[in-house]
Amino acid sequence: MRNLPKNGTDWTTLKHALDEAKQDDYDWRGGRLPLYVYYLDDDLLRVATEAYTLYFTENALGMRAFPSLKRLEAEVIEMGLSLFHADSRAGGVFTSGGTESIFLAVKTARDHARAERSNVRRPNLLVPHTAHPTFNKAAHYLGVDVIRVPEGRDFRADVPAMRGAITPETIMLVGSAPSYPHGVFDPIADLGQVALERDLWLHVDACVGGFLAPFVKQLGYEIPPFDFEVPGVTSLSADLHKYGFSAKGASLVLFRDAELKRYLRFEFRDWPRGVYSTETFSGTRAGGAIAAAWAVMNYLGEEGYRRIAGIIMETKARLVAGIQEIDGLTVYEPSDLSIVLYGSIDPAVDINAVADRMAARGWFVGRCLDPAAIHLGLNPVHATVIDSYLTGLRQVVLEARHGGEVGVVDERTY
Numbered sequence: 447m448r449n450l451p452k453n454g455t456d457w458t459t460l461k462h463a464l465d466e467a468k469q470d471d472y473d474w475r476g477g478r479l480p481l482y483v484y485y486l487d488d489d490l491l492r493v494a495t496e497a498y499t500l501y502f503t504e505n506a507l508g509m510r511a512f513p514s515l516k517r518l519e520a521e522v523i524e525m526g527l528s529l530f531h532a533d534s535r536a537g538g539v540f541t542s543g544g545t546e547s548i549f550l551a552v553k554t555a556r557d558h559a560r561a562e563r564s565n566v567r568r569p570n571l572l573v574p575h576t577a578h579p580t581f582n583k584a585a586h587y588l589g590v591d592v593i594r595v596p597e598g599r600d601f602r603a604d605v606p607a608m609r610g611a612i613t614p615e616t617i618m619l620v621g622s623a624p625s626y627p628h629g630v631f632d633p634i635a636d637l638g639q640v641a642l643e644r645d646l647w648l649h650v651d652a653c654v655g656g657f658l659a660p661f662v663k664q665l666g667y668e669i670p671p672f673d674f675e676v677p678g679v680t681s682l683s684a685d686l687h688k689y690g691f692s693a694k695g696a697s698l699v700l701f702r703d704a705e706l707k708r709y710l711r712f713e714f715r716d717w718p719r720g721v722y723s724t725e726t727f728s729g730t731r732a733g734g735a736i737a738a739a740w741a742v743m744n745y746l747g748e749e750g751y752r753r754i755a756g757i758i759m760e761t762k763a764r765l766v767a768g769i770q771e772i773d774g775l776t777v778y779e780p781s782d783l784s785i786v787l788y789g790s791i792d793p794a795v796d797i798n799a800v801a802d803r804m805a806a807r808g809w810f811v812g813r814c815l816d817p818a819a820i821h822l823g824l825n826p827v828h829a830t831v832i833d834s835y836l837t838g839l840r841q842v843v844l845e846a847r848h849g850g851e852v853g854v855v856d857e858r859t860y
């Protein structure tokens with residue numbers, strides 16, 4: 447086991463060690479990652495990094511000490527509320543990520559139900575089977591059950607089936623905008639109808655697509671309504687650290703009615719140090735994450751996000767066309783935004799073997815199990831590597847078809 451070193455080491459040596467340590471990681475700057483990292487270019491990265499560094503030490507738990515941070519946070523939340531068509535009654539919270547945003551939405555809905563609905567003993571969430579695992583994670587911590595309802599053949603939430611699965615103890619319906627596995631929008635407008643009819647909370651999980659979809663729509667692509675413009679949507683999560691291109695540790699959870707935040711807040715007094723009151727799960731929070739989000743949003747503006755959206759959608763079109771030209775492969779439809787799934791329609795081409803061979807060539811591979819497919823989330827950086835990706839893919843499919851060595855199948859998908 448390693449001990450803390452007896453004496454310190456100078457930063458130059460340590461920095462060298464860190465640079466060295468990275469050498470064998472997948473090359474995100476070179477477009478080798480289809481997930482985990484959202485990267486445009488070094489200019490944007492510098493804005494996020496420098497803004498983060500300026501507020502590196504400040505702690506967003508202590509807003510009385512850092513009124514500037516409070517203002518930056520309020521502006522980020524307001525920009526989010528306006529982007530997602532909320533009105534003046536709405537409110538939100540800046541969180542550390544999609545997981546915390548969803549946790550807080552579920553917690554708020556649970557405590558709201560506890561206060562307003564006396565019949566609910568063991569509350570449940572009703573989510574499409576395609577919803578992110580973090581709904582189960584949140585429910586696990588919060589003592590809530592999750593009912594996962596099979597999606598339709600078009601990968602979208604099956605609204606009649608969800609309506610039929612509502613129980614007297616259902617406290618929340620969920621739709622994704624879009625879903626992570628298949629990249630499609632659930633029919634949020636229809637779910638909103640059900641939510642209104644049955645007086646239920648509807649949470650829209652726009653974690654992955656929230657900061658991309660509005661700009662794709664502005665470019666003229668068809669994006670269904672998914673935010674507060676849909677009647678019945680109660681809350682929405684959207685990750686700034688995904689297509690918001692901010693530093694990691696940044697997401698928003700927004701509520702149609704800021705009054706609901708009363709069920710979000712945690713307040714405690716029974717200790718010697720007086721009132722402790724937070725709206726987040728975290729206590730100490732990185733000031734840098736807020737400053738970076740503020741800087742990136744203002745640096746890009748609508749125009750910048752639209753430019754990114756254009757690059758992503760054009761890259762996707764090139765990728766899809768290229769894959770469709772390869773004998774034996776198919777691209778799964780529908781695909782509404784930036785996520786592409788492709789698989790094999792030829793029994794002689796094992797898609798897992800294709801995935802292994804692509805990984806061996808330095809392309810980090812995400813996999814979908816149902817349908818069996820290779821899963822990519824596109825970034826602007828991929829525009830520069832699509833041609834070499836497709837060249838590699840063509841070769842790999844030929845190799846897979848004609849046998850030869852197949853690497854160990856990696857069953858991990860995430």
Ligand SMILES: *Cc1c(COP(=O)(O)O)cnc(C)c1O
Nearest residue numbers: 543544545578580626651653654
């Ligand atoms: C990423 C993601 C989450 C979880 O967000 P984290 O930032 O990883 O905590 C939730 N839902 C969807 C659809 C996502 O893509």
